[in-house]
Amino acid sequence: MIILKRYLAPLLLFALLLLQACGGGGGGGGSAPIVPSVGNSASTDKHDPFSGGFTSIQTTINNESSVTSCDSLVGPPAGSTLTGRVTFQRVPLLGVGLSYGAATSTPARGVVVEAVSVAAGSCSNTVVATTLSDGDGDYGFLLPLTQAVCVRARAQMYRSGLTGGGSWDFKVSDNSRSNSPYYLLDNNPATVADAPIRDFDAGSGWSVANNRYTGTRSAAPFAILDSNCHALANVLTADSGVSLPTLNYRWSKNNNEAEGNTSDGDIGGAYFSVTNKLSGSTLIDQAIEIFLLGDDGFDTDEYDQHVITHEFGHYLSFAESRSDSFGGSHSLEDKLDMTVAFDEGWGDAFSGIVLDAVTSSQLLNPEVYQDTYGFAQQGAFKFSLESYSDSSSTDVDGWFDESSVFKIIYDLFDPDEGSGFDRLDFNFSQLYNSLVAIKNTKAMVSIYSYIDRLKTDNAGDATAIDTLIANESLVVNDKYGTSQPLPTGLAANNNDDVTPVYKTATVGANTSVCSNTQFGAFNKLSVARYVKFSAPSSRSYTLSLTPTNNGKPAIEIYKAGSYIGGGERSTPSALSFTLTMSSGEHVFAIYDGDNILDDAQPNVRKCFTLRVN
Incomplete structure (x- = not known):
């Protein structure tokens, strides 16, 4: 099985611990359970996401008001010396x-870019002036001609937003060296008069003659930020005043595909991670990270623009919208939980969309997702965002299919190709605005909640949207996937555990719910079963979940993406508890405690009777 990305998020367990590793959990504004993820638990990983990194910006940035985007072409500030x-x-x-x-x-x-003072003929760490490079890499300082300085460029893309416009802080550091930040230093302690022009060119470190890296890979952190710039520039077209949280890219030449201690570089693969530091139940700090590979000859990510922007897509969902994905390893052939399928499919499509304008001399075909690997990085895992087709005999389109999600979203963006079903040409702002709008959806975030909102936001195109999604066996009547038929050819051992997409519970009635590993364990379709419940009034409710065939019951209750309570049993016994719920729509996520484990046995069906009183 080819694993596309390793985007791990909290398991669906009712527990509140310190670390939320490798995933978005409840997304922006949610309060989902927080537990260690597979392969990166706090007990084995020595990586400290809150340590190291750059010092804070030490002086006023002289051109922040004019560099309103990373691609602003404004030149050096007037009067620069x-x-x-x-x-x-x-x-x-x-x-x-x-x-x-x-x-x-x-x-x-x-x-x-910083000018630092000179002490005893050497470059110091004392910053005397700060500026930003513009969209052509140009920078400038207004310094006295007699002042001796060195110049250094941080692997950091930053804007405070104090002068209006957007704000962001994206930086690259080495997780295998205590999160040490990357700089380019001119190492030229000279007066401004003696050296008024100072250019930098970060080398790749690659030797064409030797067909391997022989020098310092100085370009890698800046290549990562450049791909990040493509993503950011698109976001700013939709929201010029966006305020984005700090994002740390963790890249090292030591980062490899082994899973273990990320402080040694054993990161397993590229992934997005959020770590919350809590005092009791109060959030006091948060570290948002994207880990990228750098293992020459096996898998490197610094020049894989789709990989970088895919992970940025997860970050954007977390920061500006909401992700309900509980993550995990996945492939394009898998039948996934709908929350996972949407989050991964969104990341895939987002990468192709934001790279659409990249010059062909850098990226020949943005529509083809590529992740390079192997000797001299000459191999590639790749697929078309528009026309991918799983050649396996079990290929079925639907809400559980990552490729269905990315093809729909990418087709919404790209021009009509004459296919007959793709007649839409939405701009990025339209796609982004609907993503942001589902932050508070009462349903789980999935292709249903997204398309339902997109149709609301673009009512004149609703029929064309329905035509497009029908090509992927989808029917979107509302955010819950109501009346979605079972896709033809889906090899389920029990169709009742697939459709309806959401079951419905009412006060005083029994509802049968089953957790089934018929498509695999953990994050696959029908392992977690979703139930919608409309509380008729604000009061205390008693919820019970009784196993009918030795299952270990577990339930989580959400309202508009916020986790409000739940429970689980470690043995096959009845679960019952009381919970205060406000009036209105809620979603229950119900599963078996063994089926949610990554190594659960296949084709195990555990059923429960749900009752709300």
Whole structure:
């Protein structure tokens, strides 16, 4: 099985612990349970997400008001006495695998550039002036001609927003070296008069003659930020005043595909992570991270623009909307829980959309997702965002299919290809605005809640949207997937555990709910079963979940994405508890405690009787 990405989130367990590793949990504003994820538990991982990194910006940024986006073409500030250009070696993707021989100097856009004082003839760490490079990598300082300085560029894309507009803080550090930040330093302690122009070009470190890395891979952190810039620039077209939380990219040449201690580089694969620091139940700090591979000859990510922007897509969902995905390993052939399928499919489509305008000299075909690997990074796992087709005999389209999600979202964006079902050409703002709008949806975040909102926001195109999604066996009448038929060809051992997408519970009535590993364990379709419940009034309710065939009952209760309570049994016994619920729509996530485990046995069906009084 080819694993596309390892985007792990909290397991669906009723527990509140310190660490939320590798996932978004309840998303922006939610309060989902927080537990360690598979392979990155607090007990074995020595990585401290709150340590290291850059110091805070020490002086006023002289051009922040004009650099309103990382791609702003404004040139150095007027009157600059010391200027220069920051570039890095971009290794393009022109076919299958990276094309090192075609590397070119590319602007490092929107990064922090600092002038530091000179002490005893050497560069110090005392910052005397700060600026931002513009969309062409140009920067400038207004310094006295007699002042001796060194210049350094941080692997940090930053804007405080104090002068209006958006704000962000994206930075790259080495998780295998206590989160040490990456800099480019000119190491030229000279007066402004003696050295008024100082250019940087971060090298890739690749030797074409030796077909391997032989030098310092200085370009890698800036290549990561450059891909990040493509994503950010698109977001700013939709919301010029967006205020984004700090994001730490963790990249190291030591980062490899082993799973273990991330402080040693054993990260397992590229993934998005959120760690909450709690005092009791109060959130006091939060670390948001994207881990990327750098293991030469096996798998590197710094030039894989789809991989980087896919992970940014997860970050964007977390920061501006909501993710209900409980993550886990997955492939394009899997039948996934609908929350996982949507989150991964959104990330895939987002990558192709935001890379659409990248020059063909850097990325030949943005519509083809590529993740390079192997000797000299000459292999690639790739698929078409528009026309991917699973060749396996079990391929079925639907709400549980990651490829159905990314094809729908990408087709909503790209021009009509004459297919007959794709007649839409939405801009990024339309897609983004509907994503943001489902932050408070009463249903779980899935392709249903997203398309239902998109149709509301674009009522004139509702029929065309229905035509497009029908090509992926989807019927979206509302955010709950009501009246969704069972897709033809789905090899289920029990169809009742697949449709309806949501079951319905009412006060005083019994509802049968089953957790089934018929498509696999943990994050696969029908392991967690969703039930909608409309509380008729605000009061205390008694919920019971009684096993009918030795299952271990577990339930979580959500309202508009916020976790409000739940319970579980570690033995096959009845679960009962009281919970105050306000009037209105709620969603119950019900599952068996063994089936949710990553190593659960296949084709295990555990059933429960749900009752609300």
